[in-house]
Structures are given as C-alpha cells and as structure tokens.
Amino acid sequence: MRAEALKGHLDALILGVLEHGPLHGYAIIEELKARSGGSLEIPEGTVYPALHRLEAAGLLVSRWSEGARRRRVYRLTARGGRELGVRRSEWTSFAKAVDAVLAT
Amino acid sequence: MTYLDDLSQQLRAVGVDGRRRRRIVAEFADHLACDPRADLGAPSEVARQFANQLGTTLARRAAYVSFAALAVAGALFGVDFLTAQTRALAPTGSSTLAYVGAGMALACCQVAFVAGSLAALRALRRRGAGVIARPEAVVIVRRAGIGLVAGMTAMLGFILTAAGLGHYAATWWRTLIFASSGTAIVVLLAAAPAVLAAMRLRPLAAGPAGDLNEDLGRLLPPALKGRPWRFAVVVAGAVALAVAAAGVAQADPFDGALRGLADGAACLGGFALLGRYLGLRV
Numbered sequence: 001m002r003a004e005a006l007k008g009h010l011d012a013l014i015l016g017v018l019e020h021g022p023l024h025g026y027a028i029i030e031e032l033k034a035r036s037g038g039s040l041e042i043p044e045g046t047v048y049p050a051l052h053r054l055e056a057a058g059l060l061v062s063r064w065s066e067g068a069r070r071r072r073v074y075r076l077t078a079r080g081g082r083e084l085g086v087r088r089s090e091w092t093s094f095a096k097a098v099d100a101v102l103a104t
Numbered sequence: 105m106t107y108l109d110d111l112s113q114q115l116r117a118v119g120v121d122g123r124r125r126r127r128i129v130a131e132f133a134d135h136l137a138c139d140p141r142a143d144l145g146a147p148s149e150v151a152r153q154f155a156n157q158l159g160t161t162l163a164r165r166a167a168y169v170s171f172a173a174l175a176v177a178g179a180l181f182g183v184d185f186l187t188a189q190t191r192a193l194a195p196t197g198s199s200t201l202a203y204v205g206a207g208m209a210l211a212c213c214q215v216a217f218v219a220g221s222l223a224a225l226r227a228l229r230r231r232g233a234g235v236i237a238r239p240e241a242v243v244i245v246r247r248a249g250i251g252l253v254a255g256m257t258a259m260l261g262f263i264l265t266a267a268g269l270g271h272y273a274a275t276w277w278r279t280l281i282f283a284s285s286g287t288a289i290v291v292l293l294a295a296a297p298a299v300l301a302a303m304r305l306r307p308l309a310a311g312p313a314g315d316l317n318e319d320l321g322r323l324l325p326p327a328l329k330g331r332p333w334r335f336a337v338v339v340a341g342a343v344a345l346a347v348a349a350a351g352v353a354q355a356d357p358f359d360g361a362l363r364g365l366a367d368g369a370a371c372l373g374g375f376a377l378l379g380r381y382l383g384l385r386v
Contacts, residue, residue: 008234025131026138045145046153048131052124053157053234056165072131 010050012087013040015059015080022075024065025051059083107147108133114151119305120158128154152308156235159307163241166302167227170248173295174220177255177288181213184262184281199272205264212258215374219382220251225319226383237311240318243383245302250382252299256292259285313383332385336375344368 017023017031028051029044051074054060059080065071076084105113108129115125132150135142144150226244230236236244266273266281316332317324328335344364351360379385 024134026135029135043145044135044142045150048128048135049150049153049157052128052154053161056158056161069134069137070130071134072127 009091010042010046011054011059012084012091014047014050014054015076015084015087018060018074018076019081019084022073024071024073028074054080107136107144111147111150114147115154118151118155118308120151120154121301121304124158155305156307156309159238159241159302159305160230160233160236162298162302162305163236163244163307164227164231166248166299167223167244169295169298170252171220171224173292174216174251174255176291177259178213178217180284180288181209181258181262183284184209187277187280188265190277199268199270201268202265203268205261205266205268208261209258209265210261211370212254212261214370215378216251216254216258218374219247219254219378222319222382222384223247223251226314229318229321235307235309237309237313238307239313240311240383241302241307243313245299245306247382249299249303250378252292252295256289259288259292313386315386316384319384332379333375336372336379336384340368340371340375343371 013032014028017028017035023031025048029042029047032040032042032047051060051062055062055074059077060074061077062072062074065073111132112125112129115128120128132144135144223244226240226247230240230244262281262285266278266285269278316335317329324335328338344367346364347367348357348360348364351357351363354360375384
C-alpha cells in the first residue's frame, strides 16, 4: 500500500500499535510493518513528527528509557485510548461503506 | 556534514527550540543505530513536517489555553464589576487614576473577550486539520496573545481604579479588587508560555489567513458574508442598543444613550484599529 493511501490514517495506526504497550520510535515503525505483513509502506521519517504532534495533543506521553541506549519511549494516555476508540469506529464505518460500494 | 548535523540545522532554521531539537536528533540517531540504511527523508523535509505539525498543534493549544485563562479572568472581572455597583464606592469619590483605570478595564475587557473568543473559535473550527496554513496560525496565536495582554491590562485597570479611589472606596472592596485582579493576572501570565511557544514554532504551509467568514461559518447571515465592515456596523449597533436599553432600565435614558453611542463607536474603532491585525478582515 502506497504512502499516499496512508495519509490521514497514520495517527490511528500509531495509536493502535501503542495500545498494547509502550514502544520507542524505531520499534513503532517495525511493529507497523510487522502487523501489516509488510504491506504498509511507511515513510519512516514521517512517524517522528506524528509522534511529537500526538504527544503535544495529549494523546501520548513519552520518557527516556533507562537501558544501555538512550531511547524515547511512547505510551498511550487515557485520552489517546479514547481517541483510538473513535478512530476505530470511524474506520469501521468508512471501510464498511467503501466495501458496500466496491462489492456491487 | 552528517545527516544528523544537517537535521539539527534544518530544525533550528524552522524554529524548533533547543531542547526539542536535541530530542529529535537523539531519536533519529537511535533509529539510524538500529538500521543504518534507513531512509528517514531529506532533513529539510523532515524539519518542515515537524514545523507544520507541531506549529499547528501549538497554535491550537495557545488558543484553548488563553481562552481558558480568559474565562477564569472574566469570572473574576465579573465579581469586580458587580461589586463596584454596590455601596462599596462613595458617590462623590473620584480621581484621575481611577478614571484612567476604569477606562482601561472597560475598553480592554472587550478586546480580550473578542480576541480570546475568536482565537478559540478558529482553533475549534480547525480542530481536525493536521496542518493549518502559516498565516492562519499567525492569526490564531496573535488573537490569543492580544487576548491575554488585553485581559491583563483590564485587570490592571481595576487595580488602578481601586488604588485611585483610595479612602472613597470601602477597604473590603479594595482588598477584593487587589486579590481578584492579582489572581486573574497570575492566571493570564500562566497561559503566556503556551502562546510564546506557538509564536516560536509556526507551520510553514502556504494558504490564506481567513477572516470572519472562516470564524463564524454558517452563523454568519448571508447578507453579511464577505462584508466585514457591514458586520462591524451591525455588531456596533447592537452593542449601542443594548447599552442604551440598560440605561433606560436604570431610569437614566440620556446617560444610557450617551454610553450606548460611546460603546458602539468604540466597537467600530476597535474593528478599524485591530480588525486586519486580528484577521477579522482581509
């Protein structure tokens, strides 16, 4: 799937990946690729501005990890969880509608 | 020059502050350590994305934070204003300082209300936008900033009024004014960092700043769409009538009419003076 097609869905994808636990930037991208079976072509440099924006909007929080290497780890906030619920339901309705049209 | 050095320079060029810049560079360094062949995009493009996305979020946040602070200050202003109508003030008491202070309070509270409300309204209308145009972000942040400054000036006006009235005013009233106005100024100052942050980092996307049409959308009657001056005259007329009606209700129609005319003229003057700067007209 081309990067252009992901426009508008990246936020939901990031929130969805972080639903299962905190991750750092590189791991988020790897998880996005893995969960999509490699079919999502995510321009890697675009994920970081989105992470910072989602954090500024209060949907994520982040902190430096204490491991061998300094890493910024992101976690979903309660508000981010609610936003994910909204995005999920919007996507379901959208996909159902598009499916209904394309199936005919 | 390494990729990370270039990225740091580009981030600085678009206005990303030192702390966030170091953090972004550290995150990209970690990514490249995990995958040295990763294609993270041209540094200038990455910096542009950060400016667009963070600038948009910061502009909206500045509008909401300043509106919340102005709402608190507005409630305290209401307490000050209502208690000023009581017997706390001797009818013969006056001083130049008190007049100047009252003038500041009455004029600036209206500017603060209009600027702060319109900042929040535009931010609300653009709440779903991932990126807003730079001129529009400038207008939003400008409104938020003017709202805060006008709010602080209004509260300072009340303090000057209380100080100027001296023994003409009851001690409890002066204490109340100093405490409530001082608290309001502190609340408004606490909102200033959000506005300053949005002033430093602005989106780079091109586009129009918009005007009252974008603010009010369908709330704007068709006859007033694209006619900002006509809108200003209607609002000024409504304000003048409301103030005059209050005068009639207080059994002082002549004074009410005078005050109505003065308030209406002040509305039009404010629109002429700040309309373009605050993005009310193009």
